[in-house]
Amino acid sequence: MNMENLATVALAVLLSPLLGGVVAGLDRKITARLQGRYGPPILQSFYDVFKLIGKERMIVNPWQILCAYVYLVAAMLTVVLLALQSDLLLVFFVLAVGGVFLVIGALAAPSPYSQVGAQRELIQMLTYEPLLILVFVSIYLVTGSYKISEILKFQEPLLIPLALMYIVLGYALTIKLRKSPFDISTSHHAHQEIVKGVLTEYSGPYLAIIEVAHWYETVFILGICALFWHTNPVGALVLVGLTYLAEIVVDNICARLTWRWMLGYVWSTGLLLSFANYTWIYVR
Amino acid sequence: MLDTLIGTCILLPVVSALLCYFVRSARVRGYVVTATGVALVASSLLFYSHGSFSYTAESILGVKLNLIITAADFALLFLIFGIGWSRRNPLIMLLTVLQILPLAYFEFKMVHHVEVIPAFYGDDLSIIMNLIISIVGSLICIFGIPYMAEHEHHLHLKKSRQPRFFFFLMVFLGAMNGLVYANNLLWVYFFWEVTTLCSFMLISHDGNDLAVKNACRALWMNMVGGVAFVSAIILLYRHTGSTESLSLQYLVRHPDSSLAVLFPLALLCLAGFTKAAQVPFQAWLCGAMVAPTPVSALLHSSTMVKAGVYLIVRLAPAYAGTTLSLMVATFGAFTFLTASVLAVNMRNGKKILAYSTIANLGLIVACAGINTPAAIVAAILLIIFHAISKGLLFLCVGTIEHKIGSRDIEDMRGLYNRFPTVARITILGMLTMMIPPFGALMSKWMAIEAASNIPWVVAMLALGSGLTMLFWARWAGILVSGAYLESPDREKSQSSLKMLIETLTHGLYASKGSWQESPAIKVPLLTLASFAVALSLLAPWVYSRLIDPRLALGSKALPFTEGVQGATSDAGSFYVLPILIVSFVGYAWAVIAAIKKGHRVVSAPYLCGEQSPDSGEARFRGPMNAWEQCTAANIYASEFIGEEKITNWINMAAIVILIVLFAGVAQ
Numbered sequence: 049m050n051m052e053n054l055a056t057v058a059l060a061v062l063l064s065p066l067l068g069g070v071v072a073g074l075d076r077k078i079t080a081r082l083q084g085r086y087g088p089p090i091l092q093s094f095y096d097v098f099k100l101i102g103k104e105r106m107i108v109n110p111w112q113i114l115c116a117y118v119y120l121v122a123a124m125l126t127v128v129l130l131a132l133q134s135d136l137l138l139v140f141f142v143l144a145v146g147g148v149f150l151v152i153g154a155l156a157a158p159s160p161y162s163q164v165g166a167q168r169e170l171i172q173m174l175t176y177e178p179l180l181i182l183v184f185v186s187i188y189l190v191t192g193s194y195k196i197s198e199i200l201k202f203q204e205p206l207l208i209p210l211a212l213m214y215i216v217l218g219y220a221l222t223i224k225l226r227k228s229p230f231d232i233s234t235s236h237h238a239h240q241e242i243v244k245g246v247l248t249e250y251s252g253p254y255l256a257i258i259e260v261a262h263w264y265e266t267v268f269i270l271g272i273c274a275l276f277w278h279t280n281p282v283g284a285l286v287l288v289g290l291t292y293l294a295e296i297v298v299d300n301i302c303a304r305l306t307w308r309w310m311l312g313y314v315w316s317t318g319l320l321l322s323f324a325n326y327t328w329i330y331v332r
Numbered sequence: 333m334l335d336t337l338i339g340t341c342i343l344l345p346v347v348s349a350l351l352c353y354f355v356r357s358a359r360v361r362g363y364v365v366t367a368t369g370v371a372l373v374a375s376s377l378l379f380y381s382h383g384s385f386s387y388t389a390e391s392i393l394g395v396k397l398n399l400i401i402t403a404a405d406f407a408l409l410f411l412i413f414g415i416g417w418s419r420r421n422p423l424i425m426l427l428t429v430l431q432i433l434p435l436a437y438f439e440f441k442m443v444h445h446v447e448v449i450p451a452f453y454g455d456d457l458s459i460i461m462n463l464i465i466s467i468v469g470s471l472i473c474i475f476g477i478p479y480m481a482e483h484e485h486h487l488h489l490k491k492s493r494q495p496r497f498f499f500f501l502m503v504f505l506g507a508m509n510g511l512v513y514a515n516n517l518l519w520v521y522f523f524w525e526v527t528t529l530c531s532f533m534l535i536s537h538d539g540n541d542l543a544v545k546n547a548c549r550a551l552w553m554n555m556v557g558g559v560a561f562v563s564a565i566i567l568l569y570r571h572t573g574s575t576e577s578l579s580l581q582y583l584v585r586h587p588d589s590s591l592a593v594l595f596p597l598a599l600l601c602l603a604g605f606t607k608a609a610q611v612p613f614q615a616w617l618c619g620a621m622v623a624p625t626p627v628s629a630l631l632h633s634s635t636m637v638k639a640g641v642y643l644i645v646r647l648a649p650a651y652a653g654t655t656l657s658l659m660v661a662t663f664g665a666f667t668f669l670t671a672s673v674l675a676v677n678m679r680n681g682k683k684i685l686a687y688s689t690i691a692n693l694g695l696i697v698a699c700a701g702i703n704t705p706a707a708i709v710a711a712i713l714l715i716i717f718h719a720i721s722k723g724l725l726f727l728c729v730g731t732i733e734h735k736i737g738s739r740d741i742e743d744m745r746g747l748y749n750r751f752p753t754v755a756r757i758t759i760l761g762m763l764t765m766m767i768p769p770f771g772a773l774m775s776k777w778m779a780i781e782a783a784s785n786i787p788w789v790v791a792m793l794a795l796g797s798g799l800t801m802l803f804w805a806r807w808a809g810i811l812v813s814g815a816y817l818e819s820p821d822r823e824k825s826q827s828s829l830k831m832l833i834e835t836l837t838h839g840l841y842a843s844k845g846s847w848q849e850s851p852a853i854k855v856p857l858l859t860l861a862s863f864a865v866a867l868s869l870l871a872p873w874v875y876s877r878l879i880d881p882r883l884a885l886g887s888k889a890l891p892f893t894e895g896v897q898g899a900t901s902d903a904g905s906f907y908v909l910p911i912l913i914v915s916f917v918g919y920a921w922a923v924i925a926a927i928k929k930g931h932r933v934v935s936a937p938y939l940c941g942e943q944s945p946d947s948g949e950a951r952f953r954g955p956m957n958a959w960e961q962c963t964a965a966n967i968y969a970s971e972f973i974g975e976e977k978i979t980n981w982i983n984m985a986a987i988v989i990l991i992v993l994f995a996g997v998a999q
Contacts, residue, residue, distance in 0.1 A: 114926035
């Protein structure tokens with residue numbers, strides 16, 4: 049590992065939470081405006097996390113602590129691997145580690161809310177994971193590599209040959225970002241949540257850890273989106289901005305639905321779009 | 333040297349088997365089994381250091397080997413016919429006759445002198461298989477010594493049936509070793525049938541109706557494979573008219589895509605599918621769960637099912653680039669997907685493991701079908717890592733079953749609080765199956781990369797992979813579910829490093845109760861667990877030392893070498909040592925953070941403010957101010973994927989794929 053790589057890692061680890069936190073702040077602000085509220089300040093997410101860190105440490109089962117930390121480590125690793133332009137599938141599997149441990153942590157607490165949340169989170173993972181793999185495979189089919197460093201050498205924006213796959217990615221990301229209608233395991237919106245699902249038993253500093261991990265994941269997701277217009281930084285920025293805006297709008301106009309519907313709808317639509325796009329790749 | 337080694341790995345287990353059977357003393361039996369295990373491990377290590385070889389033994393004690401094998405073959409088939417007769421099972425009898433008659437015709441009418449040179453052949457694949465059979469197999473047999481004693485104690489038998497049990501267990505190991513080293517297809521067939529017979533005897537060991545019924549099913553399903561095997565031998569011989577075509581090495585080195593060769597190859601693959609319990613033959617392996625745990629562990633991890641995938645992987649170069657190969661990939665991926673779906677529906681821990689085994693074998697078959705060098709390497713790595721992790725998990729579930737008297741995973745909630753060590757090893761086993769940087773997942777990664785050019789295969793692998801993650805994560809989660817039990821001696825402040833070491837040896841937050849088990853149970857569990865972790869840590873090393881140079885070295889001698897050098901760029905993604913290190917540092921950091929002592933409030937699980945104030949128990953204040961227990965259970969989605977609901981559909985779809993497979997060959 050040379051100096052340049054070390055610097056990349058350091059930047060990825062340090063800047064990602066800042067970026068992720070600001071995105072979360074913007075998200076809350078825009079959502080509030082869409083709902084006719086004034087909304088919190090942009091930096092509110094940071095204030096929240098600092099406050100959470102200062103709270104008393106409360107747990108039901110100590111495995112939760114381990115799980116919270118592994119979730120954070122996994123999320124950080126995904127961002128680092130993305131920054132190091134590593135293999136997309138490897139990044140994907142590391143991302144999955146985080147999800148697995150979040151679920152184990154929730155299952156460790158015997159509260160039924162946490163248990164139900166964990167089951168739902170598992171189904172959410174089940175829904176988006178295959179789609180993400182299919183998206184990465186399609187990138188491979190077009191560029192001939194899973195390595196991000198190789199993918200970046202591709203001449204045209206991936207959005208052109210993989211337009212449909214971008215929609216598939218959209219489905220996967222909506223689930224991963226916990227946006228309606230797919231915020232089944234836990235929701236950002238108080239009005240459709242009785243208890244906080246998979247996060248029910250996390251509180252104080254541990255909840256802060258999970259929140260920060262979620263910021264990392266947001267950055268990772270936006271990074272994957274940017275990959276679809278890697279030829280032009282402005283294009284990438286516009287694409288990412290528009291995508292996130294679309295996520296917020298969808299989030300606000302939809303209500304959460306059941307996991308049965310989610311699994312059936314997302315898998316069928318995702319597979320259909322994927323095969324259409326694969327055919328398109330072969331025809332082209 | 334070679335004859336001694338071959339003798340040790342094939343004949344020694346048979347001798348020990350006879351000892352186990354005739355010397356009816358538990359103590360002697362224990363020594364014999366342990367000593368055989370040690371000898372097997374030593375011989376397999378010697379094979380490994382020796383490297384690839386070919387060896388032809390003319391005769392043993394003055395009798396021609398071919399003659400012995402032929403005679404034993406017929407004896408075996410008549411024995412199986414006898415079993416079919418005594419069980420009044422026409423299907424078994426029919427399938428046996430379908431093997432006896434063609435085989436007799438072949439041996440006495442078509443050829444008179446089947447001499448295949450070399451008789452034994454060992455390359456990287458057979459040596460790795462030998463290592464797995466010897467190490468994992470022996471550990472399981474050793475685990476079986478105290479396990480069976482306790483098992484019989486539960487059953488209150490008048491006369492111990494253990495001599496018979498260990499007889500077949502030992503013969504099984506010998507037959508597997510013979511199978512992976514034999515080069516003559518007729519010999520492979522003989523060993524193949526021996527494993528079929530042993531599995532029947534072991535599955536029916538407990539002798540109750542269910543055991544016998546399931547054993548008969550296993551027998552007839554595997555006999556289907558036997559019939560396919562015999563037909564393949566005859567067809568291959570008819571095509572060339574020389575015994576040369578009965579040599580595995582000849583087949584592999586002279587790929588011939590004419591129908592006359594491909595059709596027998598397809599039949600051999602079919603035989604492999606039956607033995608590897610691929611859909612629609614999965615029923616026999618699920619039924620085999622009634623057998624005592626060492627049997628399931630042996631059938632699932634190192635022997636029996638691995639014989640099926642061994643044959644398919646072994647023959648992979650022979651059918652590379654054909655439609656058959658593509659269909660094998662499709663078939664394997666389909667098995668991977670459907671078996672994973674069925675596993676999600678299971679509450680029975682052993683059945684989850686069973687379906688997971690079938691799924692992983694499907695993945696290996698798919699890799700063989702994809703047939704690029706990277707895919708073949710992925711297949712071999714999967715065989716290794718799966719054998720270790722699955723062997724471990726079966727032994728864990730067996731131990732848990734003896735402790736709690738149930739296989740239902742819902743009954744395993746909070747197992748960590750009661751049996752921390754066993755639970756910890758179980759969780760470790762599960763993690764080695766599903767998360768990076770452990771080998772099983774890394775191999776899956778290689779498999780998906782290799783499959784990328786076949787869209788439907790990669791789609792099925794992607795869906796199956798998600799399902800796999802679901803059932804493992806859920807099971808691992810409920811094992812740790814439950815109350816907070818902090819041991820008092822944790823109050824002392826300690827250095828991080830010391831705490832980390834302590835956690836590794838004693839377990840996270842485990843109350844420091846001693847682990848009371850027989851060493852014959854402890855040693856296999858701990859050895860397999862440390863293998864699972866160490867081999868994964870060393871995964872790049874395993875790849876580059878165990879497989880890569882052997883592939884590169886004898887590029888002319890070994891069929892598994894073609895193009896692997898070129899493929900290093902593909903498979904080279906396995907060289908991710910820095911990332912492995914970083915992730916382990918990350919996990920270690922998480923562990924340290926989690927066990928660090930500090931002010932910490934333990935609260936009761938949230939129940940809308942009505943929870944019981946004492947921590948741990950999930951109870952709430954119900955009517956009449958009484959404390960009500962609340963329970964939660966997993967989603968099994970039985971209304972969609974209930975086993976009895978979808979199995980028939982899956983079998984039908986699998987049969988359709990098999991028909992297309994044969995049609996594709998004929999095309």
